[in-house]
Amino acid sequence: METRTLFTGSESTKNIQCDLRKLAESITQIVQGIKQAQEPLTESRKTVPQATEQLERVSRQTEDAAHRVLDMVEAITGREGTIDAQLKELRRALPATYFRNNSKVKRIIEQVRSCAESNQNDAYAIMDALQFQDITTQQIAHAIHMLEMVETRLHDVLMDLDGADRSEEREGSKRKLAFDPNASFSTDANRQNSIDELVDNMNRERGKK
């Protein structure tokens, strides 16, 4: 009986050893699986700062370009004053006979003035359209914010897989971003009209109090 027990015990030990070996192999496979899963996560996380940097570069470049255009707009509108002054000077310098009976000189001077005014108005229209830069910058800031949220989540997943301390300082998310997530370049006048209606009503209510 004792011999049988010992034999059984030895058999049982062998079985346990076999199970442990299988378990160790499984754990090794799981660890390898986790490492394999970590790699793309780590890679993905590494690409987020690159993407945010690229987006920030887009904002900076559009801003630089917008300022170059504004320099030109200011130069064009500035010259309008000079053209106007020169035309007045010309009118004063020419004898009054040139302006009688709708003369050719008078027509030319008026055409030059009209063209200069049109140029100035077009330049101002270009300046007004440059508001797109602020709006797209806000849209880009929103995209950066979302990418940084993804990065934070990937960081958390990786920390869980590693079992490391989560309190360590994260990279990124250090900028202070200010944006309207719904910013859009809409030139629909009805949008401002609806706002005016609401503001007028609220101002009326405010006036009653």
Added chain:
Amino acid sequence: MPELKILAVDDSPTMRRIIVNTLKRAGFNDVAEASDGKDALAKMKVDRYDFIITDWNMPEMDGLAFVTQMRNSDEFRELPVLMVTTRSVKEDIIEAMKAGVNNYIVKPFTPETLSEKIGQVLKSVGKG
């Protein structure tokens, strides 16, 4: 239009330049700039301004916090404020009006709208 000393508050340098140019075109030549609410309050302690044009979304101190702080101070309680922002959701406009802005413009704005609203605000505070 009376000669006003205006402070344009916006974190976007492009937008500030557009606002300043638009104001000059409308005849307002005395315009200073600030990059957010904190910067604006610092400038307002040094210089006197007659009119504030402010954005909403700005770092450090946004437009809403800036207006709230102004309205809670004895010095700037009555100072006319026009908010110029991309925010066009009804709830946001109500929030801004409750915070104390006098009028509200959504970006992109037209020069005509800016001049019109400045005129309306000045009239409403008895300066127009």
